[in-house]
Amino acid sequence: MNIAGQLPYILIAMMASLCIYAILFKSNLFKKMLAIFLLTDAVNLLYIVQGYRSGNSIPPIIPPGMDPSEFASLAVDPLAHYFVVTAVVIGLAEVATLTALTIYTYRHYGTIETRKIKELRG
Amino acid sequence: MSLKDSIIGISFVALMTAILIYAFLGYPEVGFVRPLGEFYLYNTFNFNEQGWWSASPNAVTGVLWDYRGYDTLYETMVFYVGIVAIALFFEKESSLRRTSGMTVIVRATTKLVFVFILTSAMAITIFSVKTPGGGFQGGSIMAIAYIAIIIALSRGFLPELRMDLSKAHLIKIFGLILIFSLTVIPVAYSLASGTVAYALQNQPKPWSEFGYPTFLGLYSLSGGMVIPIQVGELVHVGMGFTIMFLILTEREGKKELGGKRS
Amino acid sequence: MMELIVNLLLASCVMLTAAIVYTKDLLLAVVLSGAEGVMVAVIFYLLLAPDIALVQVAAGVGISTAFFIVGLRKLRRHEE
Amino acid sequence: MNVLFFQAPILAMLLALMGSFGCIIVGLFSGRRAVEWFTGILTAVSLVLSALAVVNVFFLDEPYVYMMGGWPPPVGIPYVIDRYSAPLALVVSAIFFATMVYSVRYIERDRDVKWYYSLRFLMQAGMYGLLFSGDMFHIFVMLELMGLSAILLVPFRKEVKASVEAGIKYGIYDILAISIYYLCTAMIFGMFGTMTVAEIAAKLGGYVSPFSGGIFANTAALPVIIALIVWSFTIGSAVVPQHFWLPDAHSMAPSSISAILSGLLVQVNIAVLARILFDGFAAGSYPGNEIGLHALLILGAISSVIGAAFMLVQSDIKRLIAYSTIANLGLIAMGFGLGTIQGASASYLHIINHAFVKAALFMIAGVFIHATGSREISSLKGISKVLPGTSLLYTIGTLAAIGFPPLSMFWSKLLLLFSVLSAGGSYQYVVVPMALTIVLESIAQIRLLAVIYSGEKRSVNCRPSYPVIASVGMMIGIIVITGLMPSLLFELGGLAASDLLNIDSYIDLVLKSLNYPP
Numbered sequence: 001m002n003i004a005g006q007l008p009y010i011l012i013a014m015m016a017s018l019c020i021y022a023i024l025f026k027s028n029l030f031k032k033m034l035a036i037f038l039l040t041d042a043v044n045l046l047y048i049v050q051g052y053r054s055g056n057s058i059p060p061i062i063p064p065g066m067d068p069s070e071f072a073s074l075a076v077d078p079l080a081h082y083f084v085v086t087a088v089v090i091g092l093a094e095v096a097t098l099t100a101l102t103i104y105t106y107r108h109y110g111t112i113e114t115r116k117i118k119e120l121r122g
Numbered sequence: 123m124s125l126k127d128s129i130i131g132i133s134f135v136a137l138m139t140a141i142l143i144y145a146f147l148g149y150p151e152v153g154f155v156r157p158l159g160e161f162y163l164y165n166t167f168n169f170n171e172q173g174w175w176s177a178s179p180n181a182v183t184g185v186l187w188d189y190r191g192y193d194t195l196y197e198t199m200v201f202y203v204g205i206v207a208i209a210l211f212f213e214k215e216s217s218l219r220r221t222s223g224m225t226v227i228v229r230a231t232t233k234l235v236f237v238f239i240l241t242s243a244m245a246i247t248i249f250s251v252k253t254p255g256g257g258f259q260g261g262s263i264m265a266i267a268y269i270a271i272i273i274a275l276s277r278g279f280l281p282e283l284r285m286d287l288s289k290a291h292l293i294k295i296f297g298l299i300l301i302f303s304l305t306v307i308p309v310a311y312s313l314a315s316g317t318v319a320y321a322l323q324n325q326p327k328p329w330s331e332f333g334y335p336t337f338l339g340l341y342s343l344s345g346g347m348v349i350p351i352q353v354g355e356l357v358h359v360g361m362g363f364t365i366m367f368l369i370l371t372e373r374e375g376k377k378e379l380g381g382k383r384s
Numbered sequence: 385m386m387e388l389i390v391n392l393l394l395a396s397c398v399m400l401t402a403a404i405v406y407t408k409d410l411l412l413a414v415v416l417s418g419a420e421g422v423m424v425a426v427i428f429y430l431l432l433a434p435d436i437a438l439v440q441v442a443a444g445v446g447i448s449t450a451f452f453i454v455g456l457r458k459l460r461r462h463e464e
Numbered sequence: 465m466n467v468l469f470f471q472a473p474i475l476a477m478l479l480a481l482m483g484s485f486g487c488i489i490v491g492l493f494s495g496r497r498a499v500e501w502f503t504g505i506l507t508a509v510s511l512v513l514s515a516l517a518v519v520n521v522f523f524l525d526e527p528y529v530y531m532m533g534g535w536p537p538p539v540g541i542p543y544v545i546d547r548y549s550a551p552l553a554l555v556v557s558a559i560f561f562a563t564m565v566y567s568v569r570y571i572e573r574d575r576d577v578k579w580y581y582s583l584r585f586l587m588q589a590g591m592y593g594l595l596f597s598g599d600m601f602h603i604f605v606m607l608e609l610m611g612l613s614a615i616l617l618v619p620f621r622k623e624v625k626a627s628v629e630a631g632i633k634y635g636i637y638d639i640l641a642i643s644i645y646y647l648c649t650a651m652i653f654g655m656f657g658t659m660t661v662a663e664i665a666a667k668l669g670g671y672v673s674p675f676s677g678g679i680f681a682n683t684a685a686l687p688v689i690i691a692l693i694v695w696s697f698t699i700g701s702a703v704v705p706q707h708f709w710l711p712d713a714h715s716m717a718p719s720s721i722s723a724i725l726s727g728l729l730v731q732v733n734i735a736v737l738a739r740i741l742f743d744g745f746a747a748g749s750y751p752g753n754e755i756g757l758h759a760l761l762i763l764g765a766i767s768s769v770i771g772a773a774f775m776l777v778q779s780d781i782k783r784l785i786a787y788s789t790i791a792n793l794g795l796i797a798m799g800f801g802l803g804t805i806q807g808a809s810a811s812y813l814h815i816i817n818h819a820f821v822k823a824a825l826f827m828i829a830g831v832f833i834h835a836t837g838s839r840e841i842s843s844l845k846g847i848s849k850v851l852p853g854t855s856l857l858y859t860i861g862t863l864a865a866i867g868f869p870p871l872s873m874f875w876s877k878l879l880l881l882f883s884v885l886s887a888g889g890s891y892q893y894v895v896v897p898m899a900l901t902i903v904l905e906s907i908a909q910i911r912l913l914a915v916i917y918s919g920e921k922r923s924v925n926c927r928p929s930y931p932v933i934a935s936v937g938m939m940i941g942i943i944v945i946t947g948l949m950p951s952l953l954f955e956l957g958g959l960a961a962s963d964l965l966n967i968d969s970y971i972d973l974v975l976k977s978l979n980y981p982p
Contacts, residue, residue: 005151005152005153006146006147006149006151006152007391007394008152008390008391008394009143009146009149009152010139010143010146011391011394011395011397011398012394013138013139013142013143013146014135014139014398015394015397015398015401016138016142016647017134017135017138017139017142018135018398018401018402018405019401019405020138020640020644021131021134021135021138021405022404022405023636023640023643024134024640025127025130025131025134026405027463028410028463028464029632029636030410030455030456030459030463031404031405031410031413031463032636033636034404034413034414034417034452035404035405036636036639036640036643037417037448038401038404038417038420039643039647040643040646041397041420041421041424041444042401042647043643043646043647043650044424044436045394045397045424045427046647046650046651046654047650047653048427048428048431048433048436049152049390049431050152050650050653050654051155051159051431051433052152052153052431052432053153053154053155054152054153054154054387055153057432058432059254059432059433059434060163060180060181060182060432061179061180061181061182061252061253061254061434062163062166062167062179062180062181064179068163068164068165068167068168068170068171069164071163071164072160072161072163072164073160075155075163075181075432076155076159076431076432076433077155077156077159078159078162078163078166078181078182078184078185079156079158079159079162079185079653080159080653081182081185081433081435081436082182082185082186082190083601083649083650083653084428084433084436084439085182085186085256085258085435085436085439086193086194086197086601086605087646088258088436088439088440088443088444089197089198089200089201089258089359089439089443090197090200090201090605090608091444091448092201092204092443092447092448092451093200093201093203093204093207093608093612094204094608094612094639095204095448095451095452096204096205096207096208096366096451097203097204097207097612097615097616097635098632098635098636098639099208099451099452099455100207100208100210100211100212101207101211101615101619101628101631101632101635102455102459102632103211103212103455103458103459104211104619104622104628105628105629105632106458106459106460108625108628108629109625109629111460111464112459112460113463113464114633116464117629141688142688144685144688145651145685145688145689146685147682147685148681148682148683148684148685149654149655149680149681149682149685150654150680150681152387156653156657156676156677156680157657157673157675157676157677158538158539158657158658158675158676158677159657161539161675161676162539180435182435183435188533189533189535189539189540190532190533190540190541190601191532191533192532192533192540192541192602193541193599193601193602193605195481196589196590196593196602196605196606196609197605199481199484199586199589199609200605200608200609200612202484202485202586203583203586203609203612203613203616204612206579206582206583206616207612207616209579210576210579210583210616210620210622211622246438254434254435254437254438255435255438256435256439258439258443259435259438259439259442259443262439262442262443262446262447263442265447266442266446266447269447269450273450288492291488291492292492295485295488295489298485299485302478302481302482302485305478306478309471309474309475309478312467312470312471313467313468313471316467317467318465318467318470319534320530320531320532320533320534321474321478321532321533322532322533323533323534324533327534329534329978330534363447366451367450367451367454370451370454370455371454
């Protein structure tokens with residue numbers, strides 16, 4: 001085990017836990033929404049970090065004339081990049097949905113603090 | 123924030139971090155590519171292994187619309203749900219009225235910049251098989267052109283560019299129809315010919331003969347169906363963001379809500 | 385060297401996240417999240433992911449921040 | 465192999481996708497009748513297509529893998545069409561068809577129907593995808609599709625304060641669950657280097673894939689990943705202690721949506737969780753991975769008792785039915801948590817039966833609420849004198865829900881009890897919460913029936929129209945007919961559970977789906 005080599009994982013774990021804390025315990029709906037967005041960012045970082053190749057690496061776009069097997073031994077992981085593209089788009093859709101609902105909650109209740117919204121029974 | 127909240131917060135974050143770090147301690151050090159990634163890199167533009175290729179030099183684009191295209195199709199639909207969210211909650215019967223009072227120079231400059239941004243969005247999309255980019259990136263940039271006009275000038279400038287809400291909806295759905303028809307054409311081929319072909323199949327394979335044509339002679343155009351489907355994505359995403367911002371920046375009337383404010 | 389820069393950027397992302405969670409001013413939180421998005425984009429670029437960096441700049445920073453600000457205009461600026 | 469049968473499940477899914485934007489075009493150019501006809505025809509065709517898939521898998525051919533884009537499993541996304549997923553997809557299609565017929569008159573006073581039908585179609589496509597998918601990341605995308613459209617349909621009547629609040633509560637927690645699942649996919653990617661469910665199980669057994677290699681991290685971290693996945697899916701399927709969003713969301717949604725949410729959405733979540741735990745993490749055979757099953761068993765036991773106990777104190781008919789959903793999901797989780805083939809087959813049958821019963825109950829509750837204009841149970845007094853037919857249907861549905869022989873849920877509850885008793889060891893003590901749940905639920909439901917049949921004749925606002933009765937009748941008919949054929953049900957459950965629990969055959973099916981080179 002090597003702490004320095006795993007430092008990115010540890011930092012990402014802290015970021016993800018902070019976001020999960022904010023979603024669960026913060027009372028403000030807008031803050032919860034921001035935390036959801038940042039949690040997606042944290043996991044995106046985890047993917048990209050895992051797909052990185054140290055040393056003399058190149059982006060996953062084949063330069064003209066390069067041999068595929070040489071390219072495969074040089075470039076970084078395209079699969080991880082793919083997952084992140086998908087997740088960013090999905091994150092925006094989540095934000096749009098939650099923004100719409102939050103604004104409507106504010107119009108109905110005049111507040112977006114979940115502590116103060118106690119219309120329904122538990 | 124009270125003391126009790128702080129203690130709960132710090133202990134929760136510490137606990138959660140400890141659990142995650144415990145999981146990550148068994149992970150390998152950062153800095154190597156897993157074999158599946160190398161498989162995509164090796165095969166994506168390999169003329170010697172044409173049964174396994176996606177004909178796209180950009181491996182991310184190849185994974186995006188060929189190897190895992192079905193994921194991306196539904197990711198597009200998730201984005202569509204996001205547009206529906208805004209449209210369902212805020213769309214009202216309102217028309218965009220043309221604004222007046224801007225000088226000819228402002229109009230001309232804006233149109234010029236607008237055309238420039240639109241062209242670059244188009245380029246990012248079409249050349250995504252060669253360079254970084256793609257339908258989503260291009261669509262976002264196209265939307266930024268519209269959003270900049272909405273925020274910096276006014277919503278009323280959009281009719282000047284022959285754009286309004288229902289037209290944006292129609293163009294967006296046109297993009298979706300393009301994506302959808304490219305998805306079902308292999309299935310329709312399979313039903314018509316009685317052979318096996320799979321949804322969203324791009325290139326012919328030894329076990330399944332259907333394939334979209336690939337143009338490799340024209341230097342930059344390749345990837346079979348990847349480019350047209352990216353154009354569909356560009357239109358869908360660009361118009362989707364435009365619709366969202368058109369609806370959201372609308373001035374709020376006083377009497378719009380039946381419910382009372384408490 | 386590059387690992388060091390990436391780790392530093394990641395650490396500042398953690399700090400920014402903590403600040404976003406802590407602050408009571410929602411507009412400040414939005415601005416900070418925009419800054420965080422820029423840092424994430426820089427990390428993506430340094431880790432040789434130009435595709436993702438482009439998505440992150442266009443969507444993760446530009447459009448989402450605009451979205452948050454437009455949404456926040458219809459809400460109250462401060463947390464209670 | 466017939467090509468139409470081969471493509472049928474995917475065609476059903478693509479039709480649902482087409483419907484989602486087709487509705488908007490039809491809505492832009494013509495009126496709501498056209499939208500309804502369009503939706504109805506597409507839903508009916510997808511019902512036929514998923515029936516074809518079931519026929520194919522059971523009678524004509526073996527289970528098979530549909531390789532999306534033509535790519536074999538670790539490279540592309542496999543759709544596993546087997547005897548576990550195909551019948552559930554047929555249930556999804558049937559309930560969507562019934563609620564479609566029901567919606568025509570039920571939401572006729574609402575505006576924006578085109579968005580309503582569009583979101584319904586997307587939810588349907590998401591459910592098909594979740595049931596068939598054999599890829600962890602695809603499950604994430606589909607959870608997002610199903611979840612977001614459900615979150616938007618709950619506050620569809622956005623003028624109602626409480627429904628918007630239920631929507632945002634459901635939204636925050638469901639999206640939290642999906643985000644945690646996304647974190648899990650990243651950890652799985654780092655550990656296994658693949659997203660295919662079957663390959664994860666194979667690699668735990670020592671397999672080295674020609675495409676994606678072996679395992680890259682210490683498997684000591686696996687219990688953490690499994691715990692996070694169970695956490696995420698138990699939020700989605702409302703197992704105690706994460707059940708609090710369900711009564712609000714399911715009671716505040718329009719009744720046609722409540723039927724889908726309560727009958728399908730939560731149970732699709734738990735079916736997918738069973739798929740991941742049994743086939744992905746090889747819960748039965750790999751040591752250390754039973755943690756997920758134990759969590760399901762314990763949480764399920766607590767969940768069922770609490771859900772049934774809360775049923776006793778409800779005064780709102782839809783909340784009562786929603787709490788009954790929590791109790792029944794607890795029973796299903798307990799059945800899967802046993803880890804035996806009897807338990808899995810009992811839970812599987814309970815999922816199917818409960819789906820039809822709960823959909824029927826919510827649909828009739830919607831009729832009652834329209835008729836009396838109130839959601840209170842006390843205001844239902846005397847309704848049986850005015851609406852005798854509807855009340856009779858409701859009685860049959862309730863009797864099925866409490867497990868009255870020979871209706872369908874009797875058999876699955878019986879099988880659940882048997883499976884617990886035959887599991888041996890300390891597992892058999894689980895029979896206590898199970899029996900307690902069944903008794904408490906029966907008391908609450910029978911009290912509701914007693915209210916309906918008491919009181920004097922009263923006036924009602926409106927009577928149910930023909931399509932509404934037809935759709936409810938379809939559901940009740942299915943309940944009665946399946947209850948009369950227990951041997952067929954048992955056989956179906958046994959086949960599905962063997963497909964679910966037999967990890968080796970699942971791995972063979974998925975990883976050897978491409979016979980090239982032969």
